[in-house]
Amino acid sequence: MWSIFRDVLLLLFGLASLSSAFAQSDEDYAQETERATRLLNKAVALYRIKGSAALVDFSRQGGFVDGEMYVYVVDTNGVMLASGGPSVILVGRNVSSVLDGELDRAFKEALSVPEDGKVRSAEYRWLNWNDGKTERKRVFYQRVGEQIFAAGYYMPRSSKSAAVDLLGRASAAIAADARKTIERINALDADFIRDDLYVFVVDLDTQKFSAHGVNLRLVGTDFRALQSADGRPIGMQMLDALKSNEVGEVAYRWRNPANGRIEQKSTLLRKVGNYAVAVGYYLGPST
DSSP: OHHHHHHHHHHHHHHHHSOOOGGGSOGGGHHHHHHHHHHHHHHHHHHHHHGGGGHHHHTSSSTTEETTEEEEEEETTSBEEEESSGGGGGTTOBGGGGOOHHHHHHHHHHHTOOOSSOOEEEEEEEEETTTTEEEEEEEEEEEETTEEEEEEEEEOOOOHHHHHHHHHHHHHHHHHOHHHHHHHHHTTOGGGEETTEEEEEEETTTTEEEEESSOGGGTTSBGGGOOOTTOOOHHHHHHHHTSSOSEEEEEEEEEOTTTOOEEEEEEEEEEETTEEEEEEEEEEEOO
């Protein structure tokens, strides 16, 4: 029960603490954004026609559930009114009753958005009840009268720009203190892991993994033997990419740690002293 309470609370805390706008939507998730906002608009439209009688429709497994997306409604007092997801067991409960301090203030701020016709959005990380993985989630929400309507989708793939940023920070850390940074990466330090993005480091002298942000079993193994999910010699390809350049990029198929699925991946590489520092981003299912 408490895990579902946390789902709702973290969601509403995210609504309060993160800014909104459709402009924040990644182009990679344009279709999901369209689906989620269509679902939200559909719910709002039915509510304007049927009023409170529409709440029953939102809690049914039917027209207001689209895969992992579902509509839920909370009133401005913090009571869950409807949900097409696992939080349906909270319907009728005052969610705010379990809050205190800063979280309570953030929750109340989220519930106090004006009824101005705007659809706002926010992001947070939470368990996807379809695949059991913790993933980023983007939610779209709108206030109608004394109710807040919401629908969202999970984002198991980070953007290339986020990968570039992480690679830059990891490379700077390696340049400043390679030994300490390698220890932090192997300790799965959160500074070097973000959703499906993670850092790995290869010693160019020994051509072995020095660090890996997900699979510690690879540390100390021969990087030249690394193969893609479909058997390509990607370790050698990455080393070749850095033979005459300070940076490189190699595309291949690999398992996405955020959802456990084999997807197309592109890894960015940078030579820092005698190390190759790398961060890869996922492009979605391979065709």
